[in-house]
Amino acid sequence: MSARTSFANWPCSIARTLDVVGDAWTPLVLREAFYGSRRFDEFQGELRIARNTLTDRLRRLVEAGLLEKRLYETEPPRHEYLLTEQGRDLFPVLAAMAHWGDRWLAGPEGPPITLHHKACGHDGHAEVVCSSCGEPMHADDTVARLGPATRTGSSPGPMYCAASHRNDGADVPGQLVHRLITTDWSGGDRSGQKAMP
Numbered sequence: 256m257s258a259r260t261s262f263a264n265w266p267c268s269i270a271r272t273l274d275v276v277g278d279a280w281t282p283l284v285l286r287e288a289f290y291g292s293r294r295f296d297e298f299q300g301e302l303r304i305a306r307n308t309l310t311d312r313l314r315r316l317v318e319a320g321l322l323e324k325r326l327y328e329t330e331p332p333r334h335e336y337l338l339t340e341q342g343r344d345l346f347p348v349l350a351a352m353a354h355w356g357d358r359w360l361a362g363p364e365g366p367p368i369t370l371h372h373k374a375c376g377h378d379g380h381a382e383v384v385c386s387s388c389g390e391p392m393h394a395d396d397t398v399a400r401l402g403p404a405t406r407t408g409s410s411p412g413p414m415y416c417a418a419s420h421r422n423d424g425a426d427v428p429g430q431l432v433h434r435l436i437t438t439d440w441s442g443g444d445r446s447g448q449k450a451m452p
Contacts, residue, residue, distance in 0.1 A: 266405050275319045284312050286349055293335040350381035
């Protein structure tokens with residue numbers, strides 16, 4: 256079996272997040288944690304997942320800091336798994352995935368699960384809103400820009416990012432890719448410039 260590709264050092268928060276939760280089972284384990292599962296047998300019973308696979312996913316989530324492993328019985332030793340603050344911060348991601356699935360994949364009978372907002376007493380769905388103005392953010396009115404971790408220099412000119420590492424950490428010869436981050440999230444190109452070779 257080939258080694259799992261690591262995105263942990265990529266200069267992209269999406270890639271780094273996928274390095275933690277990017278396989279098929281991990282988001283479902285987190286889903287069950289949000290639904291209230293804490294103990295191994297609860298996760299296994301709800302997901303019908305192979306025990307060795309569940310053991311691996313729980314271990315990885317604990318190592319990544321998304322779950323806390325806590326002893327609740329000493330004879331024999333048994334543990335429960337609780338969401339940490341870092342794990343709870345993934346709720347909007349899972350809620351957005353659920354909303355997309357409800358819209359595009361649910362059958363005519365409707366969504367299998369609804370989210371009830373206790374604060375207002377209504378069923379609702381996740382929306383991405385701007386943290387500054389509170390308005391919804393959509394792909395056609397949002398532009399990706401480089402953040403402080405990838406910005407070079409202080410001039411207001413074009414900014415570039417490089418994705419140049421294989422999963423073994425080595426530079427890819429001849430494939431050091433620089434591209435302008437001026438395209439909007441709808442796939443358009445607002446700058447009129449092409450990706451640079």
